[in-house]
Amino acid sequence: MTAPIAHFNGELLPLDQIRISPLDRGFIFGDGVYEVIPAYGGSLLRAREHFRRLQRSMDEIGLANPHTVDEWIGEVARLLSHHPGNQSVYIQVTRGVPPKRDHVIPRGLIPTVFMMASPLATPSPEMVEKGVACVSARDFRWEKCHIKSTSLLGNVLARQLSADAGATETILFRDGFLTEASASNVFVVKDGAVAAAPQDNHILLGITYELLAELAAQGKLRYAVRPIPESEVRSADEIWLTSSTKEVLAVTTLDGKPVGGGAPGPVFRRMHALFQDYKAKLAAAPAAVA
Ligand SMILES: Cc1ncc(COP(=O)(O)O)c(C=O)c1O
Known part of the structure; x- marks a missing residue:
């Protein structure tokens, strides 16, 4: 079976081809935020509220949002064009990849953006x-x-x-x-x-x-x-x-x-x-x- 298409830093790739650095602060510190948005036949449930909450989470940890809400919605639509039916969209933004492991947050890192979609499993x-x-x-x-x-x-x-x-x-x-x-x-x-x-x-x-x-x-x-x-x-x-x-x-x-x-x-x-x-x-x- 071919791996599902996922989003990684602006590119759509099969999930099993995405490579993340071990120095990514998301991997090494859990230094990142995420969202999960249900999509019913391509329609996102409360997308703007989810992206507002993503913004609040980013503000709380001092992470600059790499996208506007409209850009996010566009990127999710692009991902969902590969995933028909009801889906759960997972979006994760981490602080990015510093040159070395250090608790102190370095300036100027480029956030890592990852998104995937999986069939939405609502209660039976x-x-x-x-x-x-x-x-x-x-x-x-x-x-x-x-x-x-x-x-x-x-x-x-x-x-x-x-x-x-x-x-x-x-x-x-x-x-x-x-x-x-x-x-x-x-x-x-x-x-x-x-x-x-x-x-x-x-x-x-x-x-x-x-x-x-x-x-x-x-x-x-x-x-x-x-x-x-x-x-x-x-x-x-x-x-x-x-x-x-x-x-x-x-x-x-x-x-x-x-x-x-x-x-x-x-x-x-x-x-x-x-x-x-x-x-x-x-x-x-x-x-x-x-
Ligand atoms: C700890 C916690 N509380 C509440 C919720 C419910 O949030 P939402 O309704 O936005 O899915 C979640 C969702 O995953 C959660 O992880």
Whole structure:
């Protein structure tokens, strides 16, 4: 099988022909940022929001953005012309290749840009219907979780806890409050009201998280952003995960105990329907971005 086409510093190449220097600061320090954008039949979901977040991540680490948003969108379209169907577009920008390994950031490096597309794996109908299992852990990551950094060791170790338990995600608590999960944002529902953790440095501000706030308003759901104590998560009627690839997914067990009635709840079903409607409109729209 031939390797899929990927983007490397402006060139489209088979993935297996891309060569990256071991001195690249992304390789040696995890000194880089990334984005993952879902594409439905060539239409990017919330492309501008994703590129705004990429810009914020770059600003946080003092990395100059090599492209304007329109250039990024053009480059992604060029890549997607080789990848029909629904895709997950991965975009990574690292600080580039210095002459030697040194923690100090050298001036004048040219950032390394890498993009690839892979078939978008959204949750199966069974996962949507039955919900998924999660475990919990103390949030042992750093204080800058709002940066979508390629330094993901904390998230990787957190995710592995759930993988080892045969579960879908690891829900994290910092100082007794919900932050997020290893690769998703988390929402809770009690008595019909939806709550989300604050948009601070302890979570990645998900593009799906922001979309859910809009859909909640549209669907006239009660919705609040506020600190959520661990006890509230453990006694919630519903818990949801969101991410660009998971969309919105119900958590039906946490640490082996049923969440609410142990099945996806009515508020989840409403939100899931709102999400699917939003996606269907996107797929029907002629524009390549939304
Ligand atoms: C740590 C973390 N939080 C939240 C999210 C959800 O973000 P988005 O909805 O933009 O995919 C992700 C996505 O991968 C993530 O890695």
